[in-house]
Amino acid sequence: MKYLEEYRDRALVDKLVAKIHQSATRRHTLMEVCGGQTHAILRFGIDALLEKTVTLVHGPGCPVCVTPVAMIDQAIALAQMPDVVLCTFGDMMRVPGSRQSLLEARAQGGQVRMVYSPLDAVKLAQADPTKQYVFFAVGFETTAPANALAVYQADQQGISNFAILSTHVLVRPAMETILKHPDCRIEGFLAAGHVCTITGYAGYEALCEQYKTPIVVTGFEPVDILSGVLHCVEQLEAGVASVQNAYTRSVQREGNQQAWRLVETVFEVTDQEWRGMGTIPRSGLRLRSRYGAHDAAQRFEIPTPEPAAANPCRAAEVLQGFITPHECPAFGVSCTPEAPLGAPMVSSEGACAAYYRYRRTEALNTEG
Ligand code: SF4
Incomplete structure (x- = not known):
């Protein structure tokens, strides 16, 4: 230590x-x-x-927080399809979609598996060819290499029942x-x-x-x-x-070129919708057509549920730094980690979760 x-x-x-x-x-x-x-x-x-x-x-650097609600709805829809298993990191399980979370979908019979790595999902697919395994690939440039590696390996090994639902975002x-x-x-x-x-x-x-x-x-x-x-x-x-x-022990000007080459082999830059920030040109990654067989969006006809009633969550303003979580009227009242209204309250990198954990009493004192 x-x-x-x-x-x-x-x-x-x-x-x-x-x-x-x-x-x-x-x-x-x-x-x-x-x-x-x-x-x-x-x-x-x-x-x-x-x-x-x-x-x-x-800032907006919480990948779970900026994932559009519609993508969570799509992940839930996949989990509800026969013979499809939706694999995801634990963070994503409790993030509210427009009607329910993946955790709630699982409680109602949806097939949702929590994994610690996209390669775990590849292994599950390899071990069980009777089902389709879809990894919910959410993240910034940091996680893109691991997701690229999963697709690359599945492709190389002919594991045709593995796909990703991709919603990668780029920070710059x-x-x-x-x-x-x-x-x-x-x-x-x-x-x-x-x-x-x-x-x-x-x-x-x-x-x-x-x-x-x-x-x-x-x-x-x-x-x-x-x-x-x-x-x-x-x-x-x-x-x-x-x-x-100011982070020289980890970062070099040119970065990890080997990792990024793998990302560029598997993905290409595309326009991407961000929760609350709209579509930002050239701010996401999608699978190249060469890897289309592993693209859940192409492989499955995923129903897009009608948007639910307006949510009072002010995540868009929090994520762009216009307000602090304390300024959201729902903070700690109708929105808590146990019953979140938005992703920033439940993600391990969410600003609202941080305020709830470390500054909750401050908000209560201000109200008092
Ligand atoms: S406190 Fe809850 S409702 Fe308010 S912005 Fe954060 S996640 Fe959304």
């Missing part, structure tokens, strides 16, 4: 906080892109440490959408370290140049996050904007 402790070292944390306060001549508003960073910020009270100088706004186009919004107040980004481990950060350079916005690749421990904040603040104070890497 020595490694982790070093990145949580109190003396180093205090030093970085003092340096940020000394560097800032005014308040700065930064967005941490990744839900994992949001959880760390709330867990370690980093936002409170920076209260005087930096506002940290939570979402960051650009946020910057383009007329109400955008973000002055700098803490880019998601694990995404950059795969993609590198060269792709952010044009974005940074075009919008004159600092982008700092940032990790997930307190020292990582505060280092990212410090780099952003120093750039803003100096009136410059560049891409910097």
Whole structure:
């Protein structure tokens, strides 16, 4: 555990906080892109440490949260088909679709299997050729290589009863959408370290140049996050904007090229719908036609249920940093982890789940 402790070292944390306060001549508003960073910020009270100088706004980097409701409905519809088993990570099980979650669908007889890896779903398909196994492939660039590998292996091994329901999203186009919004107040980004481990950060350079916005690749421990904040603040104070890497122990400029080559072998870039953010051009991945036999959307006639009545969930505003979860009237009242109205309350990377876990009493005190 020595490694982790070093990145949580109190003396180093205090030093970085003092340096940020000394560097800032005014308040700065930064967005941490990744839900994992949001959880760390709330867990370690980093936002409170920076209260005087930096506002940290939570971004859209929770893949489960940005998956459109219609895709969850499609996954449920697949699970209800005879001889189809829908395989998914645990996070997705409790996310509400327009009428029910995968967990509820399973309780009503739907065939839903929780797996820990897409390769587990390939193994299940290989072991049971009497059924069709569909993996619900949700995620950012971080998870795309594992999903690409599952499809690639199934194809190589002739496992024809394995397919994926693909809803992959790409971070950079979402960051650009946020910057383009007329109400955008973000002055700098803490880019998601694990995404950059795969993609590198060269792709952010044009974005940074075009919008004159600092982008700092940032990790997930307190020292990582505060280092990212410090780099952003120093750039803003100096009136410059560049891409910097504050997560050098994991990220290189060109990323993991072998992993990304595999992604590009299996997937191609496509327009993608994001929950609450609409369709963002070239912000998703779909299977190339060469792998169409493993594409659940092509293999099955998936019924698309009528949209249900309007949901009061304000996830779209939370995910773009327009409101905090505390500002959603449903937070902790009609929306809790046990009875979530939206994905951000149930996903392990969701901002609402983080606020519920670490700041619930604060909301109650404010109300009181
Ligand atoms: S608290 Fe619940 S209803 Fe409100 S935005 Fe978060 S998930 Fe949606």
